[in-house]
Amino acid sequence: MRKIMVTLLSATVLASMLSACAKQTETGTNGGTSTTPAATAAEKKENKKDVTIKMFNYKVEIVDALNKLVDEYKKETGVTIQVETHGGGEDYYALLKAELASGSEPELFNNFGFATLEPYLDRATDLSGEPWVKDLTEIAKKPTTVNGKLYGMPMNVEGYGIIYNKALFEKAGITGEPKTLPELKDAVAKLTAAGITPFIATNEWWSLGMHWTNVGLANQPDPVKFMSDLKAGQAKFKGNDVFRKYLSLADLIIANSQKDKTTTDYASQVSNFATGKGAMMIQGNWTQGDIDKIDKNLKLGVLPLPIDDQEGSIMIGVPSNYIVNSKSKHPEEAKAFLNWLVTSETGKKYITHEFKFIPALTTIKATSEDIGQIAVELQNKSGKAKGWYWDLFPDGVTQGLGAAMQEYLGGTVNQDQLLGKLDKAVEDIIKK
Template structure:
């Protein structure tokens, strides 16, 4: 992602969080009605006509989605939509420890066609282009954050609705850092290593690790990709075989970062799934976790008001965070009810009920300028990100893993699992990263 796109996305994320604090929007006014209760007739009358889909009985639209963090809230949103419109929305969630992409492909191959499904952008979206309904003329399309559009646009057509904006680095427990006597965040890998020693000396395990392939094969590896002078050009060269991970100097520094993390994690990291990892971090067992603002809701359920922050990752001795669009809502043109699916998405981002779910229940930073985030809901992780990124915009990097064809990141995840389990050397790890690209691109 080029710097201008990064800064555009950053500006919206930071300014929307901060400006929402003083706005008089519905998200920050008196408490909203319960999502399980029907919207009042008065509220319905106040909405724009485009947000009130025509009532259709005996219709079911199926949503096949991956974001486990919002599964319960999304079901409540679906129930609220049915109460308002009579249209039943069936939610099927696959994520966390499951390979969502593989399950989606298997579902479609079996002839099942959900009305709405999730897809990443860039190359990750390529397998679904022929199924995607053009959403360019939907009322909400003009309100999308500019930098969120390119990853889901083909031939000038907007083929999905960006789900939200997210950022990650190392989410950390400020109280545990204070207990270990860490008064300043690490600015270099040497300082990160020293901070881990202080935590260990205080009886605190520094990192909550997971063996999930997507966490290591996507988010961890993206730290190296994003630090290339021109990530898109570097990735094109890797795919073309004119450059390799094994010979790249930035990858050598990245290996040291990975080694620090893996050497300072919990003993059973290789058998720790995502839900367990987040739950144990939320219980105060570990000082840092490599996730972003998407875990805020899960943490809040276990330990409300936990004293958290987002720590920039000190790779290449320049602390940085990483931001982008995690996924998109795709309307399936091969499904039975694509028009009803479009109506549901339209309601989601234009009705007051839908916007309340997005900002307060999902705890999302919206990808639409027309929806102001709820600063109380997005939490301390996103708040710390906003503070850092406003002060250091040049240290905010993009998300680049979806520039590779599907299948590569899964193999990267497997290679990372082997390295975590000490079944390969660092050189062998980098070689396997290269081989994964070569194997998939040759197909």
């Protein structure tokens, strides 16, 4: 079996990558020029095709803008792209597997890379020869590189931490950013005393099983080895000192969140935060567009995720990749769309200004106005970033981790029981 090469995410590389993305350029919003030659109106009309391709999309946050983007693509090329979106509280991979089992083969689908790519390698098209590959940052290639070949186009680079409302912090008399767990506890106490709910939490399995749990993974002395040992049965969550420390952070958040946290989905979490019903939430720059729809003038900051009296870190990685399905009817049209997406002025504008993405290609430039406050805050703190490690687990593990964390969020299990359930979530999938 072909093995996926796994390399630790480099905070230094990410820092330079994000810094390049956040700088303004003299050439305008996206910088550079399209590699697609200009065509006359007559030539464009003649070149239009009556073709329909399907995209299985994971990114719920960009669905409105994505639908507008594919409308633009149809105007230019005649090619129809049907977008089917499954994310948020849905089990994306279970739905993708069902789609494929039914005989439907979408031309494009999203995949996290690393271990989650292995079941789909028989469908993944080698994209190593595509013209945009030379412009990818090295870190962005890693999730879908297998035996030296690239099997996916990275969507973007993302980061997460504790997003906070600067006005509510000021109202509570918090003058500096808390960086350690004791400092965060002090901020929570001040917010509570001012009658402000400190945190807005969500019950979404993916947020709990991926983003929350990753704090315990990323803070291991060697996260890749720890996860390898977990899968081999040579390490456990239960009895791990770092995970005990991580639960101190989780306990602080759970104890100081809104009353209906066990029934709060992603959309409600972001909406409640954006309307000032709470001062903080664990989320990332993907929330910027939804927050802006509610209040564009909200002043936001991003705190690190501390687990003890040492300064915490934000978490940065590649969230998803576009896979071209070689078993679909029109894989070449799917490749053409991806090339257009990252080379045309329309595509680049949507990536930065509409999707609020931190680009994964050096040829796509983004201003702070494009990518938003949260992405800029993450960029400013990227020098001490830690990586995303949940994608090193095979599909199914993070769902189990999320289910266990949902029980902990609801107070139905204690710490020992939770850690035992986290271990079982790994064992149940690895044994299959």
